[in-house]
Amino acid sequence: MRIAILGGTGKEGSGLALRWAHAGHDLVIGSRERAKAERVAAELNAVLGRDAITGQENLRAVEQGEVAVLTVPYAAHAATLETVRKALAGKVLIDVTVPLDPANVRRVKLPPAGSAAVEAQQLLGPEVRVVAAFHNVSAEHLKRLGDPIDCDVLVCGDDRSAKEVVIGLAADAGMRAFDAGALANAAVPEGLTSVLININARFKIKDAGIRITGIPQSNS
Ligand SMILES: NC(=O)c1ccc[n+]([C@@H]2O[C@H](COP(=O)([O-])OP(=O)(O)OC[C@H]3O[C@@H](n4cnc5c(N)ncnc54)[C@H](OP(=O)(O)O)[C@@H]3O)[C@@H](O)[C@H]2O)c1
DSSP states (O other): OEEEEETTTSHHHHHHHHHHHHTTOEEEEEESSHHHHHHHHHHHHHHHTSOOEEEEEHHHHHHHOSEEEEOOOGGGHHHHHHHHHHHHTTSEEEEOOOOOOTTOTTSOOOOTTSSHHHHHHHHHOTTSEEEEOOTTOOHHHHHOTTSOOOOOEEEEESOHHHHHHHHHHHHHTTOOEEEOOSGGGGHHHHHHHHHHHHHHHHHTOSOOOOOOOOOOGGGO
16 A cells, blocks of 8 residues: 655654555655655665655645555644645545643643544545544654564544554554544544653653453454
8 A cells, every 4th residue: 555644754654654664565754845755764764674665745745645644743733734635535544643732741631623633534524534543652662663562553433444444554564453433532542642651751661552451362
């Protein structure tokens, strides 16, 4: 699959790009600045040992991708979507954005719509199938390419087939993912990230994660 990552020059987007490229997907990482995207793509390809990742300006990246992923700080969430909204029509958008409050990232503070993902869906309209996922997966896990990822993924969205695509992509990247219900439920994984940031601080670590228990082995 050809996957476009908006803000793919950052920590989370670069980590996802590495994992998916390692699994055999074609990646195009987007940036506000094409030269920066190309530079980061070259660095990631050097880690991979082959050229599976290209860099583009965000809009061109979305145009080239079959699926788009959004990994930008919440402050840039709406503005970034505005720049690519027409190109997203008909596609699945995986929103990884966590609406952290810069004044206190350890305290849950969700936007008036309930979550960043619901805001994205409202902004983009029904032609884009927004799926919320990967909020609880630390970039620290993703960048350690050879290591298993000790974290599950909660996948929220209103379109079942779009969620199946995302669950498959999570598996390709080495993660167990669960359909966690409607897009409105994205409030929970988005908010949970502040809880994990608290735990990181308490234990002086960078990669606290979550696990779902009770699933029969045959279904996991
Ligand atoms: N880091 C993690 O461990 C982690 C884990 C789970 C979820 N998340 C979430 O994933 C998202 C990305 O996190 P991150 O740590 O990768 O962030 P980041 O490295 O700070 O930023 C990602 C990219 O967003 C773009 N960006 C930054 N500020 C911007 C602005 N004002 N306007 C437009 N674009 C801007 C930049 O790309 P260009 O300069 O190239 O345009 C940057 O490389 C966040 O919402 C975060 O909460 C992060």
